[in-house]
Amino acid sequence: MAQTPTAKYRKDYQTPSHSISEIDLTFDLYDQATTVTAISTVKQLGEQNALVLDGESIELKSLKVNGTDWANYTLLDSKLEIKDLPEQFELSIETLVNPEANTALEGLYKSGGAFCTQCEAEGFRRITYYLDRPDVLAKYTTKVIADKQQYPYLLSNGNRVADGDLTDGRHWVQWQDPHPKPAYLFALVAGDFDVLRDQYKTQSGRDVELEIFVDKGNLDRANHAMVSLINSMKWDEERFGLEYDLDIYMIVAVDFFNMGAMENKGLNVFNSKYVLANEQTATDTDYLGIEAVIGHEYFHNWTGNRVTCRDWFQLSLKEGLTVFRDQEFSSDLGSRAVNRINNVRIIRGPQFAEDASPMSHPIRPEKVIEMNNFYTLTVYEKGSEVIRMMHTLLGEEGFQKGMKLYFERHDGTAATCEDFVSAMEDASGVDLAQFRLWYSQSGTPTLSVSSQYDSEANTYTLKVSQHTEATQDQSEKQALHIPFDVELYDSKGQVIALQSNGQQLDNVLNVTQSEQTFIFENVQEKPVPSMLREFSAPVVLDYGYSDDELIFLMVHAKNEFARWDAGQMLLAKYIKSNVSRVQNGESIELAESVIDAFRGVLLSESLEPAFIAEMMALSSHNEVSGWYKQVDVDSIAMVLKTIKVNIAEALEDELKAVYNHHAQESYTIEHAAIGKRALRNICLSYLAFTSEGNQYAQAQYQKANNMTDTIAAMNAANSAKLPCRSTLMDDYSEKWKHDGLVMDKWFALQGTNPADDVLSIIKDTMNHEAFSLKNPNRTRSLIGAFLNMNPVQFHAKSGAGYQFAGEILRELNSSNPQVASRLIDPLLKFRKYDDERQSLIKKELESLQSLDNLAKDLFEKVNKALES
Ligand code: B3K
Ligand code: ZN
Numbered sequence: 001m002a003q004t005p006t007a008k009y010r011k012d013y014q015t016p017s018h019s020i021s022e023i024d025l026t027f028d029l030y031d032q033a034t035t036v037t038a039i040s041t042v043k044q045l046g047e048q049n050a051l052v053l054d055g056e057s058i059e060l061k062s063l064k065v066n067g068t069d070w071a072n073y074t075l076l077d078s079k080l081e082i083k084d085l086p087e088q089f090e091l092s093i094e095t096l097v098n099p100e101a102n103t104a105l106e107g108l109y110k111s112g113g114a115f116c117t118q119c120e121a122e123g124f125r126r127i128t129y130y131l132d133r134p135d136v137l138a139k140y141t142t143k144v145i146a147d148k149q150q151y152p153y154l155l156s157n158g159n160r161v162a163d164g165d166l167t168d169g170r171h172w173v174q175w176q177d178p179h180p181k182p183a184y185l186f187a188l189v190a191g192d193f194d195v196l197r198d199q200y201k202t203q204s205g206r207d208v209e210l211e212i213f214v215d216k217g218n219l220d221r222a223n224h225a226m227v228s229l230i231n232s233m234k235w236d237e238e239r240f241g242l243e244y245d246l247d248i249y250m251i252v253a254v255d256f257f258n259m260g261a262m263e264n265k266g267l268n269v270f271n272s273k274y275v276l277a278n279e280q281t282a283t284d285t286d287y288l289g290i291e292a293v294i295g296h297e298y299f300h301n302w303t304g305n306r307v308t309c310r311d312w313f314q315l316s317l318k319e320g321l322t323v324f325r326d327q328e329f330s331s332d333l334g335s336r337a338v339n340r341i342n343n344v345r346i347i348r349g350p351q352f353a354e355d356a357s358p359m360s361h362p363i364r365p366e367k368v369i370e371m372n373n374f375y376t377l378t379v380y381e382k383g384s385e386v387i388r389m390m391h392t393l394l395g396e397e398g399f400q401k402g403m404k405l406y407f408e409r410h411d412g413t414a415a416t417c418e419d420f421v422s423a424m425e426d427a428s429g430v431d432l433a434q435f436r437l438w439y440s441q442s443g444t445p446t447l448s449v450s451s452q453y454d455s456e457a458n459t460y461t462l463k464v465s466q467h468t469e470a471t472q473d474q475s476e477k478q479a480l481h482i483p484f485d486v487e488l489y490d491s492k493g494q495v496i497a498l499q500s501n502g503q504q505l506d507n508v509l510n511v512t513q514s515e516q517t518f519i520f521e522n523v524q525e526k527p528v529p530s531m532l533r534e535f536s537a538p539v540v541l542d543y544g545y546s547d548d549e550l551i552f553l554m555v556h557a558k559n560e561f562a563r564w565d566a567g568q569m570l571l572a573k574y575i576k577s578n579v580s581r582v583q584n585g586e587s588i589e590l591a592e593s594v595i596d597a598f599r600g601v602l603l604s605e606s607l608e609p610a611f612i613a614e615m616m617a618l619s620s621h622n623e624v625s626g627w628y629k630q631v632d633v634d635s636i637a638m639v640l641k642t643i644k645v646n647i648a649e650a651l652e653d654e655l656k657a658v659y660n661h662h663a664q665e666s667y668t669i670e671h672a673a674i675g676k677r678a679l680r681n682i683c684l685s686y687l688a689f690t691s692e693g694n695q696y697a698q699a700q701y702q703k704a705n706n707m708t709d710t711i712a713a714m715n716a717a718n719s720a721k722l723p724c725r726s727t728l729m730d731d732y733s734e735k736w737k738h739d740g741l742v743m744d745k746w747f748a749l750q751g752t753n754p755a756d757d758v759l760s761i762i763k764d765t766m767n768h769e770a771f772s773l774k775n776p777n778r779t780r781s782l783i784g785a786f787l788n789m790n791p792v793q794f795h796a797k798s799g800a801g802y803q804f805a806g807e808i809l810r811e812l813n814s815s816n817p818q819v820a821s822r823l824i825d826p827l828l829k830f831r832k833y834d835d836e837r838q839s840l841i842k843k844e845l846e847s848l849q850s851l852d853n854l855a856k857d858l859f860e861k862v863n864k865a866l867e868s
Helices: 223-240 284-299 312-333 336-355 377-410 417-428 547-556 560-583 592-603 609-616 621-625 633-650 652-661 671-687 693-703 707-719 725-736 740-751 758-765 776-789 800-815 817-823 835-849 856-867
Strands: 018-028 034-044 051-054 059-065 073-075 079-082 088-097 107-111 114-118 138-147 153-156 159-165 170-181 188-191 194-201 207-214 248-254 267-271 445-454 459-468 482-489 508-511 515-520 528-531 540-542
Touching: 059 079, 114 248, 114 267, 138 153, 138 188, 153 170, 188 248, 194 223, 207 223, 223 248, 223 284, 223 312, 248 284, 267 284, 284 312, 284 671, 284 707, 312 336, 312 377, 312 417, 336 377, 336 560, 336 609, 336 621, 377 417, 377 482, 445 482, 459 482, 459 508, 482 547, 528 547, 547 560, 547 592, 560 592, 560 609, 560 633, 592 609, 592 633, 592 652, 609 671, 621 633, 633 652, 633 671, 652 671, 671 693, 671 707, 693 707, 693 725, 707 725, 707 740, 725 740, 740 758, 740 776, 758 776, 758 800, 776 800, 776 817, 800 817, 800 835, 817 856, 835 856
Parallel strands: 018 138, 207 248, 248 267, 445 540
Antiparallel strands: 018 034, 034 088, 051 079, 059 088, 073 079, 107 114, 114 188, 138 170, 153 188, 159 170, 194 207, 445 459, 459 515, 482 508, 482 528
């Protein structure tokens, strides 16, 4: 590689040398040569009269200071150093960029026929030379010039202030954003779209224009996004007292996008996957995903844009908090239990796996080579759990007081995680001194609990010890402040009040030491404890529950999450014991009482269908793999499949009855209807493994009047390798081959095909007319699904899966390093596999490491993995 990338450390933060109060941008848009003129008002802040600007992959055309050519500068690889500057000046920079050649999709690029931008984290430097750091906030004016016929819509942040026509068929629009912002929130879009329009009146009576821009012909797929946007605006006013602050809010859906969406001020750019939906093209999961992402980006307007991050190490300040807010939004609008279960699945599965991987880092990282590598589950999802723990400790009222104080103190500025915690602490009076460690300590703590009942003294004792294992980034760990939510039940399922020293206790215990004992008085009989209720902290709970206790909790726990969790723990016991049995050459066993417990859940008339569906879902292969230091891929797969088959056979009649009972004539996206479909489709996923599986899948596919049921039928056919699989796949492809977004579901089914020859199927599929490695959605659907969700085939002993991954990664390293860097994650965990597999994966990592043009993104990950 040309130059070894260097790391940045959080401890090295320095305030900027200059401020930029205003920037006036002009874009003269052409596919291969766009001229960008940037005129900034700059002021020196410290002693130094040199200004060092960031810039990458752009050509400097001219540089002027106060209107005069300025020759006193040095142009380095990714820096422009301008010397001997006056204290205050106007800086004019002209750069040339090539949007069409930009396959990395960072900076200014073309998505299909449209121009668009992506600047977070450090993409603005691919547009002009600038102080591209989040603590430099300026007021932006942006003029966009382009061909009028090809690009009738010219958009940027803020309000539209002027427009006009030019003589050569080109036109221009000027935008002004009154809110000072860092460069990462800048956006520009130029294209031809269909527009869905609506209005919103804010709490205080201001009118806001809402506009959603989609590709021509897609207007019938934009409604749900608009409804979700309006719901988000309303919810943020009602729950957080936060109102929108511009006259217009625009969302543009584009097909080529590296992540989900981007919260640019007043002009969100979205991956079309999180905008476009109708019942024929999108599943219920897609609908809910759209609601969550539209909410997330909207909520960033306050938590991210009004108060932004001082430096990128503080990313969780806006992301953890905004994920918490979007989770609460989805929970207030839909089922709280189902949302919590799905969020916890992400923490326990992929986030815990990240903690145990070479990429382990605290939610506020200490060291970064490529910032884009730190938009992680740890920063986002664990970051949200950290906010949630504060919410648990402070209560809703205390938390909202903290939010208010946070905005009072930091609105319009760039803040730190420490600023947030201080505001929470000062507003509520709750001591968060030890709690702060969650920001700096990485890894997953284990809470080991033992219990003792004293029938003479009528006391019940819980002994709790916490331990966090060393991670690759951090060898020493300290005791954390862990909110531990506990409830005790008597044998009739009644709640036993928690008392100590004659005082009533709260359910949330404060675990703060490595070992701690909690003694509860007045306990008249040996209780069943329900622990870590609501997953009150992102930790592993280790307690020796008996089957009977777990079955008891599945029925009696007052809180739905706790019931689900008991079911999961019960299954986990059997998964673990059966993996050992398989390894010892014994047969797989599942107790009759376990089957009975799940029969009870399935047939329950008091539980919501959506919740029953969650109860019936087995842990994924990935989650189970996380329980082991050394993963036995094949044994885990065999156990999961056999348990599925056993339950399917034992409950076949009940599954059929529930399946038939929940059939619906018409499609609505109301939560009750979604729940019924979810239950019916989980029944189908079991029935697929019975003798009538093929009939069921085929019949459902034929009758389906919506994408949820269509995909569920195909999924069932795929995972149970049913004979109808290929017919259904062919039919679907014939119907949707013109539509990449809809084909993504089909690509994912190809990637997760359990057939032994899946690799040659995938290679053929790469020639499908709808596939392109240039499109991140297509790549993630087909290749990502194979690497992440087809463990048996990906880890085939031959090493063919690894070689294939290596080839793809080498290609993406050149075209789109961000996508490559996401895709490589499963390879980083190579130490978890047997020696043969380890050396095969290592070979691929080494081959990447030796590339001359290895991108920073992969450089950082590959090196960490090989150091492990
Ligand atoms: N803030 C963006 C993510 C940017 C990712 C940069 N690689 C979307 C979000 O979290 O809302
Ligand atoms: Zn975000």
